[in-house]
Amino acid sequence: MDPVDCYRAVTARDARFDGVFYTAVRTTGIYCRPSCPAMTPHEANVSFYPSAAAAERAGYRACRRCRPDSTPGSPEWNARADVVARAVRLIGDGVVEREGVSGLAGRLGYSERQVNRLVTTELGAGPQAIARSNRARTARILLETTAMRAADVAFAAGYGSVRQFNDSIRESFGLTPRELRSRSRRTPHEGAGRIRLELAVRPPFHAASLLAWFAPRAIEGVEAVGERTYARVLNLPHGVAAVELEPHGDHVTADLELTDLRDLATAVHRCRRLLDLDADPVAIDEALSADPLLAGLVREVPGIRLPGQVDGFEMVLRAIVGQQVSVAGARTILGRVARSRGTEVDLELARRHGLTHAFATAESVAEAAPEEFAMPRGRAAAILAVAHAMAAGRLDLDPGADRETARNQLLAVRGIGPWTADYVRMRALGDPDVLLETDLVLRRVLAREGLDRARTDRWRPWRSYASLHLWRTA
Known part of the structure; x- marks a missing residue:
């Protein structure tokens, strides 16, 4: 929040800082995003705030042109x-x-x-x-x-x-x-609970790599991946919802159907985390490009994003089930869990994509018998142990969970090892600095390229993104 640096970003209208700080103009009483095209304030007339709430608390209102409340969040x-x-x-x-x-x-x-x-x-x-x-x-x-x-x-x-x-x-x-x-220049949806909005993105944004990641792992009845869209059913605090996400260059169109409109803000937040929309791709790509091996990979896929999640419990089940089976095999098992323990939905947007269920919750899986999972007894026991721990509040995989504590809690569950715990830390908790050293594919790539710990430590704090690039090479 150095005022000189902030003012330099404002005069350059640098969109990379949108959502990182907000510019308030004393002579107009409004606050803007740094890239606002309507703002050319004198340096003596501006103040900078680290959040929209701070600017509003100081008495400023949001600019109607640049709409600073719709920027990406700070990375x-x-x-x-x-x-x-x-x-x-x-x-x-x-x-x-x-x-x-x-x-x-x-x-x-x-x-x-x-x-x-x-x-x-x-x-x-x-x-x-x-x-x-x-x-x-x-x-x-x-x-x-809406109307x-x-x-x-x-x-x-x-x-x-x-x-x-x-x-x-x-x-x-x-x-x-x-x-x-x-x-408003938008046309309201007449359907109950139907909302369409644009989720802001910092470019570059390599949406194709995200869709390519989600497609083979999509759980039947819960998720569907098209040529340019990703759709799924969400479990939300007040009910279920369906969402269709269509990435574009500088935004993602989100078509939502909610059973309870109080869940709108939470649904938007989880979709942003799913697609890693608040990341700073320029900073990540610049840091990784300093390594000769990664530089070429970054040029091939600029703006790669870390595939996230909308439900921590769903992600830990994906990790446990996928430990020793193929991606297709894991998808089949998870589809059975969704049908037997999930919530059946009847939403127009879901029907459009052939979606029938919200994924199972920890509480519903905790009631299951080990035989329901059609997998080795040890992994079934691990699933049930995690379900009981999350249902009882002993394991926290929410967005604000302490990452190190969550990892240790997972490792304490019999049947969960370092790979599973680190994979959950990377994807469920959004940790940008996880290198899965026990991952067989990554170990082969690292050995092939002669990369040691000293070399990979230079990729901090973006080793999760480096892992994505290395996985692609395999």
């Missing part, structure tokens, strides 16, 4: 593993809306006062203010993309009253809800 929060980064990920997943700041503090293992102090110090606003800013953004999306009554929008976005909703919208956008809707 810092996914890369870091400290308590503030964990808090930001949990706030984005809707924990404050559902459980309050006390629930957030309980998940982090700190007092409310400590969490408020730490988050405010780094982001300029506390958890409640950040959640309030996110709530206003959700309300704007609903006003612009819902304003009162229903207020409820779905998480407001306690229509008056609170009206005041918040005016404070954040300088318009009433009615004015905000009338100015």
Whole structure:
């Protein structure tokens, strides 16, 4: 947050910093993204804030042209593993809306006062203010993309009253809800729970490699991958949903069908994590290109993304089942689990892609007998042990989980070894710096190229992305 560097990024209209910080102009009372085309402020008239909530707390409203509330999130929060980064990920997943700041503090293992102090110090606003800013953004999306009554929008976005909703919208956008809707150029969906929006992306974005990763691993009835789309059913806090994601150069179109509109913000956050949309591909590619071996691979696939997840339990089951079977075999087993222990859905968007079930939850799998899994007894026992641990709250694989603690908890389960624990850490918890040294394919590639620990340590903190490039070579 050095003011000189920030102002240099603003004058260059550098889109790489969108979502990293926000520029507030004192003479206009608005805040913008660094790349806003309408902003050419004098240096003496601007202030910089680390979050949209901090700018709003200081009395600024969002620019109507550049819409700073729709930028990608800061890549810092996914890369870091400290308590503030964990808090930001949990706030984005809707924990404050559902459980309050006390629930957030309980998940982090700190007092409310400590969490408020730490988050405010780094982001300029506390958890409640950040959640309030996110709530206003959700309300704007609903006003612009649905034909819902304003009162229903207020409820779905998480407001306690229509008056609170009206005041918040005016404070954040300088318009009433009615004015905000009338100015929208979007055509609202008439269908209940249907929303279409654009998820911002930092280019370059190599969407083809993501689709190529998801396609052979797609669970029948839960996921479907087309030539340019990825669709799946989601388990969300208040119900199930279906989503179709279509990547483009600078954004991803998300077509959502929700059974409960209160899940909108959480669904968007999980889709962003699934596609790693908040990453900084320029920084990652520059760092990896310093290695002669990786430089050519990065040129072939610029902007590679780490395939994420929408459900930690689903990801750990994928890892356990896939330990010693082929990708196709794992897909068959997981499809059976989805049909026997998952939730059947009847959504128009799901039917369009042949999707029939949401994947099984930890609670439903915990009730199963080992014989249901049609796999070696040891792996079935590991699945049940993980299901019981997650259902009881002894194992946390949520976005804000402590990565090292989660890894140790997984290793304590009989039948789970370092490969499985590290794979879950990489994909379920989004750790950007995991090199699966026990992975057979990677070991062969590293041995073939004569790469030792000293060489691979130079790839920090982006060894997960290096692993993706090396897997491609195999």
